[in-house]
Amino acid sequence: MVRILHTADWHLGHTLAGYSREAEHRAALDALVAIAAHEAVDAIVVAGDVFDALNPSAEAQTLFFDTLARLRAVRPHAAIVVVAGNHDPAGRLEAPGGLYRLAEVTVVGTITRRPEGPDLARHLVPVRDAHGAIGAHVLAVPFPRVADLPPLDGAVAGSPVVAGVRALYGDLIARAKAAIGESPLVVTGHLHVSGGLESEGAERRILVGGEHAVPPDVFPEAAAYVALGHLHRPQAVGRETIRYAGSLFPLSKTESGYDHGVTIVEIAGADVASRHVPLPRPVPCLRVPARGAIPAGAVEAALAGLGLADDPAASARPFVWLSVAVEGPAVGLHAEIGDLAERFPVRLAGLALERPAAEGDVAQAEALAVRLAERAPAEVFREAYAARHGAAPTPAHEDAFAALLGMDEEEA
Known part of the structure; x- marks a missing residue:
């Protein structure tokens, strides 16, 4: 049996309402490294969106490399596989290739091809147990950009983009299975699979050509497990073995109620089992009120009622999204509530002014x-x-x- 830690959507360098998330990322990645050690995993798969922006800061890149080094230290024999997501600078992510090879880390930003087809030596990674026996393989497939999709012969039914993605995965998986035989195949993907729950305001609609999602059946049954990234809620899509690991912690208001974490996948021959392992939330992310909206005059009492510590460090203060019911003119209300929130140990992440529906x-x-x-x-x-x-x-x-x-x- 081999055990794999599936994670995705780190979004290093992310900010919320102008506030840095670096302290939260450090705490979440500390917990992730501890889970990798505690679970004695044989592979760590990061399914895209390592970074939040195409031009990541030096601090974000340092945190990424430090985390890879720590994962290698706690699991010396484990396969570590990272693929690029739509947020990632694919070329820059791959650039330190020589250093990755020294650390025995596989990072794939784009599909590498040879005249005869995709370069399996670049994309196919064996997963060995503690005794050195191969228990599975990982097929590392990044976010499919236009240049990655194979040309299509003749007219196709439906979307040519979906057809291109289907052809890409069909070709890669068929070639991989021909090379590895009966060994279980874990396939990565960074895209929106239809049926998955989106997080409003956080996830871009990413496929080229105006397309939004692909059906789950683009992943053939030959894939024992599909490790997805892009959607931030942990969830299965289509079948139990096609899963999003989700992000490390909330990146938007919509995600404040998610059970963020990582997925542990256990593969023993044809048997595949997965389970969600939650990550402790670095700081609270609160919606005030939990449902609906409160009058502007009740905001102070609502913030006081949170019972927060008097003076936590700035990076430890909870994020708060306020929903305020208004009926008359709201000129200056944003500034007024912003000033009020500064009197409490919170970081105001968003303020929504909601009006009752009027007749007519x-x-x-x-x-x-x-x-x-x-x-x-x-x-x-x-x-x-x-x-x-x-x-x-x-x-x-x-x-x-x-x-x-x-x-x-x-x-x-």
């Missing part, structure tokens, strides 16, 4: 559907102002808009 909203929406060319600019301004602030514009606002409109007409 449907009729108003239908009225607004009239072509703009048929409406007076001042009328559109008044309706937009009322929708934004819950009250009609004052004469001063109307005068200011008229002055701006007059300037535009003069320039025209």
Whole structure:
């Protein structure tokens, strides 16, 4: 039997509302290294989005290399496989190839091809148990960019992008199985598989050609396990052996309720079992209130009711997303609540102002559907102002808009 730690979507260098997440990343990766040691894993697979940006900071890169070194130290014989995601600079990720080889780490940013086809020596990695016996292989496939997709012969039914991804995986898996025989094959992927739950505001719609997702059956049954990255919620898609490990901790408001962690995969011949191992959350990520919205006048009491420590370190302060119900004008409310939040040991990650649905909203929406060319600019301004602030514009606002409109007409 071999045991594999599947993780993904580290997003090193990520910031939230301008706040660094470096301290959280260090704590989460400390826990990940401890899990690798405790579980005595034979492989660590990182399924993309190591970094949050195509130009990662020196600090983010240092944390990545330090983590690889620590994983190698705690699991000297383990295969360590990293593939690029859509956030990663594929070429830069691969650049320290000589150093990776010294550390026996496989990092794949793009599909490497030879005249006869994909270079399996680059993409196929054996997984050995503690005694040196091969118990599985990892087929390292990064985020499929345009140049990675094979040419298609003739017309295809449905999306040519999905067909290209299907052909890519079909070819790679067929070649890998021909090379390894009955050895179980673990395949990586960094893309959106249809049926997976997205995290609103955090995950880009990434496939080329305007496509968004591929069906689970692009991964043939010959793949014993598919280690996915891109979606931040841990979940299976299509079948139990196609799984997203999820991110290390919440990267957006939507993710605050997720059970973040890593996936441990145990493979013994044809038997494959996986289990979720949660990671401790480095700092709390709170939605206030948990559901709905509170009046602006109740924000101070709600923050006080969190019962937080008086003066934690700045990097240990909880992230808070506030939802505030408003009915009248909200001019200056963002700044007012921001100043109020600074009196508490929290980091305000987001503020949503929510208004109750008014009667006649449907009729108003239908009225607004009239072509703009048929409406007076001042009328559109008044309706937009009322929708934004819950009250009609004052004469001063109307005068200011008229002055701006007059300037535009003069320039025209």
